[in-house]
Amino acid sequence: MSLVVIKLGGAVMEQAEPALNLFRAVAQMQEKGFKVVLVHGGGIFVEQQMQAQNVVSDKLNGLRVTPDEHMPIVVGALAGYANKLLVSYAKQSGVNAAGISLADGGLTTATEVSSELGAVGICKANSAALVMALTDANIVPVVSSIAMSETGRLLNVNADDAATVIAQLLQADLVLLSDVDGVLDGNRQLIPELDEKKIEQLVVDGVITDGMIPKTRAALATARSLQRPIAVANWRYPERLADLLAGAPVGTRILP
Numbered sequence: 001m002s003l004v005v006i007k008l009g010g011a012v013m014e015q016a017e018p019a020l021n022l023f024r025a026v027a028q029m030q031e032k033g034f035k036v037v038l039v040h041g042g043g044i045f046v047e048q049q050m051q052a053q054n055v056v057s058d059k060l061n062g063l064r065v066t067p068d069e070h071m072p073i074v075v076g077a078l079a080g081y082a083n084k085l086l087v088s089y090a091k092q093s094g095v096n097a098a099g100i101s102l103a104d105g106g107l108t109t110a111t112e113v114s115s116e117l118g119a120v121g122i123c124k125a126n127s128a129a130l131v132m133a134l135t136d137a138n139i140v141p142v143v144s145s146i147a148m149s150e151t152g153r154l155l156n157v158n159a160d161d162a163a164t165v166i167a168q169l170l171q172a173d174l175v176l177l178s179d180v181d182g183v184l185d186g187n188r189q190l191i192p193e194l195d196e197k198k199i200e201q202l203v204v205d206g207v208i209t210d211g212m213i214p215k216t217r218a219a220l221a222t223a224r225s226l227q228r229p230i231a232v233a234n235w236r237y238p239e240r241l242a243d244l245l246a247g248a249p250v251g252t253r254i255l256p
């Protein structure tokens with residue numbers, strides 16, 4: 001049975017209709033025999049909560065600088081609101097989902113990236129047991145990007161990196177869904193395929209910026225480890241998911 005990890009960015013969660021459409025597509029994939037695991041971000045909800053509480057939050061190369069004292073807001077927004085909102089969209093679309101985090105069931109282990117970034121983690125695959133138990137019961141795991149260190153310190157992980165690690169853990173296909181059609185060139189045209197050299201050149205040229213930097217690097221790491229192309233595509237067209245998994249050229253394919 002084919003396992004697919006789908007990563008959702010925050011923007012999809014803000015609008016009910018596209019999120020519901022996406023879960024309807026997930027239900028169809030389940031009917032076709034796919035086991036689906038969702039990994040989600042929700043940076044947009046973190047921003048909203050930071051602003052509501054008058055807290056200034058900075059990013060460095062697309063990663064949020066997260067002092068430990070910001071973690072109540074970050075965990076609340078990601079593992080709380082964003083996670084349960086997705087479980088609610090799933091329910092409304094007839095999909096049985098369970099919201100968990102990178103820390104639950106020992107799914108991953110994590111370490112601090114650098115003292116400069118604070119409680120930002122990089123995680124490693126550890127145990128697929130919980131996710132497999134859920135998918136075996138036809139429940140879609142919805143995984144937030146909150147992880148835990150060996151000593152139990154809560155860490156904020158970039159959600160594209162989280163999806164990469166889960167795809168590697170499960171040896172599953174990975175689709176990174178975002179609010180753009182894929183990686184766009186300097187004229188905002190879709191780039192069908194990219195390899196490491198081209199990605200790094202586009203970063204140097206300032207064409208790939210912000211959240212697209214960790215996203216393309218995460219896709220490249222997964223493409224390498226699974227030895228197959230990884231797609232960055234738009235969540236606005238969930239009906240293209242099936243085409244995509246069948247190997248059709250949708251979005252940007254990041255090559256190993």
Ligand SMILES: Nc1ncnc2c1ncn2[C@@H]1O[C@H](COP(=O)(O)OP(=O)(O)O)[C@@H](O)[C@H]1O
Pocket residue numbers: 008009010011041042043177178179180182183184185207208209210211212213215
């Ligand atoms: N070359 C590029 N092509 C497409 N999007 C880009 C590019 N460079 C930067 N971006 C930005 O990256 C964003 C997607 O990354 P991110 O905000 O982290 O999305 P998500 O929340 O879906 O993970 C796009 O909305 C766009 O603003």
Ligand SMILES: CC(=O)N[C@@H](CCC(=O)OP(=O)(O)O)C(=O)O
Pocket residue numbers: 008009010011040041042043044046062063064074078120121145156157158159160211
């Ligand atoms: C360390 C780090 O940057 N964590 C991210 C986690 C959420 C995320 O990645 O959300 P999107 O996928 O919606 O961008 C953050 O705090 O915004």
